Amino acid sequence: MATLEIQGLTKTYGQLKALDNVNLTVQEGELMAVLGPSGSGKSTLVRSIAGFVAPDAGHILLGGRDITFERPEKRNTAMVFQSYALWPHMTVLQNITYGLKLRRLSPEEIARKVEWALDLVDLSGLEGRYPRQLSGGQQQRVALARALVVDPEILLLDEPLSNLDAKIRYRLRFEIKKLQKRLNITTIYITHDQEEALSIADSVVLLKDGKVLQAGRPEEIYSNPKNSFVAEFLGASNVITDLVLQDREGLYVMLGGARLPVPAYKQPGEEVSIVIRADEVELGGEMPEGDHEHVSFSGKVNDQMYLGSRRRYEIETVEGHSLLIDSDRELPTGSVIRLCVDRDKIYIY
Amino acid sequence: MKTPALMQRASLSAQQAMRRPPWAGGRSGLPGMLLILPALAMLAALYIYPLLSSIVMSFVSDAGVGLENYRKAFSLYLIDMLYTVGITILSLAIVFVISVAIAGYLRFNRWPFLNFVYRLPLFIPFLIVGHSMRVFLAPHGILNLILSRITGIPELPGLAFGWGGLVISYVWKQFPLATLLILGAFQSVEDSYIEAALNLGSSRLRVIREILLPISGPTVLVAMVLTFVSTIGCLTIPLLVGAPKPVMLPVDMSFRVTYFNDWGVANALGVISYVIVIVLAYYYLKHMVREEGA
Amino acid sequence: MTGVKATKWWRAMILKLVIITILGFAIFGPLAGTLLWSFAIKWYWPSALPQEFGLKYWANALTGRSQVLDALWLSISIALIVVAVGLLVSIPAGYALARFDVPWKKVLLVLFLMPQAFPQLPVFINMSSIFYRLNIAGTVAGVTAAHLVVSLVYSVWITTATFKSIPEVLEDAAINLGASRVGAFFKITLPLAAPGLIASAIFVFLNSLDEFTGTFFVGAPYIQTLPILMYTASMGYNMQAASVIAIMLTIPSLVFMAILERFLKAEYIRGLGV
Ligand SMILES: Nc1ncnc2c1ncn2[C@@H]1O[C@H](COP(=O)(O)OP(=O)(O)OP(=O)(O)O)[C@@H](O)[C@H]1O
Ligand SMILES: [Mg+2]
Numbered sequence: 001m002a003t004l005e006i007q008g009l010t011k012t013y014g015q016l017k018a019l020d021n022v023n024l025t026v027q028e029g030e031l032m033a034v035l036g037p038s039g040s041g042k043s044t045l046v047r048s049i050a051g052f053v054a055p056d057a058g059h060i061l062l063g064g065r066d067i068t069f070e071r072p073e074k075r076n077t078a079m080v081f082q083s084y085a086l087w088p089h090m091t092v093l094q095n096i097t098y099g100l101k102l103r104r105l106s107p108e109e110i111a112r113k114v115e116w117a118l119d120l121v122d123l124s125g126l127e128g129r130y131p132r133q134l135s136g137g138q139q140q141r142v143a144l145a146r147a148l149v150v151d152p153e154i155l156l157l158d159e160p161l162s163n164l165d166a167k168i169r170y171r172l173r174f175e176i177k178k179l180q181k182r183l184n185i186t187t188i189y190i191t192h193d194q195e196e197a198l199s200i201a202d203s204v205v206l207l208k209d210g211k212v213l214q215a216g217r218p219e220e221i222y223s224n225p226k227n228s229f230v231a232e233f234l235g236a237s238n239v240i241t242d243l244v245l246q247d248r249e250g251l252y253v254m255l256g257g258a259r260l261p262v263p264a265y266k267q268p269g270e271e272v273s274i275v276i277r278a279d280e281v282e283l284g285g286e287m288p289e290g291d292h293e294h295v296s297f298s299g300k301v302n303d304q305m306y307l308g309s310r311r312r313y314e315i316e317t318v319e320g321h322s323l324l325i326d327s328d329r330e331l332p333t334g335s336v337i338r339l340c341v342d343r344d345k346i347y348i349y
Numbered sequence: 350m351k352t353p354a355l356m357q358r359a360s361l362s363a364q365q366a367m368r369r370p371p372w373a374g375g376r377s378g379l380p381g382m383l384l385i386l387p388a389l390a391m392l393a394a395l396y397i398y399p400l401l402s403s404i405v406m407s408f409v410s411d412a413g414v415g416l417e418n419y420r421k422a423f424s425l426y427l428i429d430m431l432y433t434v435g436i437t438i439l440s441l442a443i444v445f446v447i448s449v450a451i452a453g454y455l456r457f458n459r460w461p462f463l464n465f466v467y468r469l470p471l472f473i474p475f476l477i478v479g480h481s482m483r484v485f486l487a488p489h490g491i492l493n494l495i496l497s498r499i500t501g502i503p504e505l506p507g508l509a510f511g512w513g514g515l516v517i518s519y520v521w522k523q524f525p526l527a528t529l530l531i532l533g534a535f536q537s538v539e540d541s542y543i544e545a546a547l548n549l550g551s552s553r554l555r556v557i558r559e560i561l562l563p564i565s566g567p568t569v570l571v572a573m574v575l576t577f578v579s580t581i582g583c584l585t586i587p588l589l590v591g592a593p594k595p596v597m598l599p600v601d602m603s604f605r606v607t608y609f610n611d612w613g614v615a616n617a618l619g620v621i622s623y624v625i626v627i628v629l630a631y632y633y634l635k636h637m638v639r640e641e642g643a
Numbered sequence: 644m645t646g647v648k649a650t651k652w653w654r655a656m657i658l659k660l661v662i663i664t665i666l667g668f669a670i671f672g673p674l675a676g677t678l679l680w681s682f683a684i685k686w687y688w689p690s691a692l693p694q695e696f697g698l699k700y701w702a703n704a705l706t707g708r709s710q711v712l713d714a715l716w717l718s719i720s721i722a723l724i725v726v727a728v729g730l731l732v733s734i735p736a737g738y739a740l741a742r743f744d745v746p747w748k749k750v751l752l753v754l755f756l757m758p759q760a761f762p763q764l765p766v767f768i769n770m771s772s773i774f775y776r777l778n779i780a781g782t783v784a785g786v787t788a789a790h791l792v793v794s795l796v797y798s799v800w801i802t803t804a805t806f807k808s809i810p811e812v813l814e815d816a817a818i819n820l821g822a823s824r825v826g827a828f829f830k831i832t833l834p835l836a837a838p839g840l841i842a843s844a845i846f847v848f849l850n851s852l853d854e855f856t857g858t859f860f861v862g863a864p865y866i867q868t869l870p871i872l873m874y875t876a877s878m879g880y881n882m883q884a885a886s887v888i889a890i891m892l893t894i895p896s897l898v899f900m901a902i903l904e905r906f907l908k909a910e911y912i913r914g915l916g917v
Contacts, residue, residue, distance in 0.1 A: 052544055072547040079548045085541035089563040098559075099549035150549060381743025385751065388736035388799060395792040396758055399769035406769065462663065469670050472896040474853035476870050477889045480877045481673040484680055484886070489688040491676040498691065521673070574760070582762035584856050589877060599764045606768055606860075619765025626762060 002063025002153045003028050004049070004186055009058035011044055011210075018044040019055065020210035026154075026203075029184040031177065033201035033218075035194060035233070041210040042190045046156045049188070050079045062153055078152030082159045084143040086131035092142050093127035099150040117149040120179065137168045144176070148183065155180070155187040161196070173200055194234050198222060206230055228273035228349045237278035237324045244270045253348070256297025256317040256339065262348055275347040276323065282340040283313065283327040296340045299323065301333050315339065404623075407616035418617035426618065432595040434625060436512055437581045440519040444576050447524045449569075452532035453557040456543075471525040479589030482518040483509055486590065514590040515597070522586070523576045530572040534565035574630050581622060598622055674893070680886035700883040704891070711872065711888060718869040721783060722851035725790045729798040729847045730840065737802025738828070742811065755799040758792055764856060766792070771860040781865035789857030794847040801846065805839025806832070845899050853892060 004026040011019040018041045026032045047053040051072030060068045100110045118124045121141040161169040177200040180187050198218040205215040214226045225231035242253045246268040252259050299315035310328045410417040488507030508514040546556045587597035605615040683693030704711035774780040817827040855870040876885035
């Protein structure tokens, strides 16, 4: 277990910058989720930590040791692959013992550790099976056991759950989290699912085009997204662009007849993005007089969709913007209604 | 990369063909058999008939039907049989090591020079390999010319006309095909299998031995069987670079016919070579299956 | 840091050069010797190079009414006949094996593979005795037949793989537009299969050109193809003449190597299931 420090890491493929001056620190025992759209460089990042990608510039320090140009087999990192990469010609037991045999441990030591690992991921009894005889979730757990049994300094998970269906994914993500906390192992967890990232990580890093857009605790990054891309990526369903207007009181944009002030660094006539999350708007009802904490505006229900526990409405404002809003209230299509949202929950960039 | 897609498509179309009813142009067996018939007739007349005839005739001798030819074959050529099996297995072992080494190296590294050069012998016929090795490995051949200049020893023994020359020639001719096949298999092993092993601390050598080879088992098997069969069946190389005694079985077979006009013993030797091939292929197959533990 | 890297780089470079030298010598050495001999007039031990170079043996082989030229034409004619007959029987067979629901398909494919997967010599020996009885030993027809057996493997397997790789829907579409089944085959499938068929033809051609054992038993001494001539010269220590023929036989292989490179991808051979 060790602290991981990444300094100025850069990797280019031809013209393309897969990693662009990435600086990160993962504290001992911390689980850092790396989030980003496809092609943003997430895999390149973990693969350079594991040693499968040679960076063009920058340093990787693991527990204070510079491992930037260390051979992969000398690094003592443990990686869990998206496809699990369980060797098809070996049983569960052989897969798990492989790394221990390489470390020349005594048979008793190996047996003890294997038992510990099987117990850890709750796989006792399946030692004799081949990977093809296991379900996806079981394979995932064998891959975890194989990685953890060798006592790595850091655990690298590259989209470990993306091949599983939603239900198992949901359960396994918390199992991984519990395991990670129990072993107090420094972990990097790659995912493109923002909910997964926010729910299990101690810190979240958002990558785009090889650059770190924002890093911080999940609450921090969720409630204070630095720009509209981050906000949208973290689950905001509505990003509206409009032009900045100006009057005596300053810069503003209009939304549903309501006046929204715009930060002073914008120019009149410039484009701004207004970001609103689908589940943070209250539908119907009036807001009390003199309430400055909320904004109230109006719109027309254009369409709706039943989602099980609630409904998703498509609301059109007088300016012609279209918003998606989730609510458990039932409203007829075509009705004109008031909407109410916390002033802090409207992000303008 | 291309193959799985092709296979998938092929098997898909096979399914479609099966499901199609006759009135919609379904492809039943009969027209198919008619289309295959000419090729099959040719194979039957020109291959299967002589093959069966070699087996039958091996039991027929002047003394009538019986094992006389085999008795004679064993009493005359037992040494040659052992020599043949020994040389073939030695060549096979060397081919295995070289082709796995090259395929393993090329799986991990790009080296266009190597990737090109190793294939060259694939395009040189056995006969010409035999002749070239005769020139190259003779006591006064080109290899010794160069070696004696380097070492300063004026007269070196030639490798040609002995077991060394035979093994070198067989290996030189055979390793490219084995390498080509094994490299193909290595390349179709997913990167993540290799990376997972390296990640756990395995060396490349161990990855080749413990991951790549077992996963590529069936192709390695095919490569080795092909190598074995064409080594043990080759006539030209032992004729051109072999020693006068002992000789490889194909040479005995050929001399039996051309010098002694003795077809019975030649055929017995032929059947013995079939048996050697079948036994070794069977043993190898069983061994591979046990290794895989499935 | 950079110093360590530099020495490492040098060590790797030197290792690479050593490997290139050894490998280059091992692969090219034997061929280079044959090439040198073909241009040597006098080459006595222990001279590193021939004492006298010249084109004498090439001229002997290639001008006038030489035995070599006769053998070359004979070899080429036989190879062309083998290609033609081979394709003629293999195209329908390959098509049927790829498309039709033929019973015993696996067994048939293995059967066609057998000539390569089993020692050939006893078959040639018995073929020669059969052909003697039929009076076609020592004739071009007999030798052609011997060559055909071995090439059937390549032609049937490659054509089967080729037809398998062409989606059946393309044919169906043509039939759907009013073409007959046979019409669709000639208009759609055959042109698409051309590259594979050419590869198969090249394999068969080279195989026949270089074939020795079958020719030796079925044709000798009346049918003198190029390989037979070379063998006789080499066994008689007529190094220059043998080397000239060896080079002549190698050139087509090397030329086609470039063409075949496209077809000889490792995956392609795997696709054949060989
Ligand atoms: N070996 C390579 N050669 C060339 N380009 C590469 C290579 N590996 C990655 N790239 C490119 O680098 C960029 C980052 O790739 P990377 O695999 O890190 O993305 P990712 O964030 O993991 O995406 P995904 O979510 O799809 O897995 C991509 O544009 C990719 O095309
Ligand atoms: Mg990725």
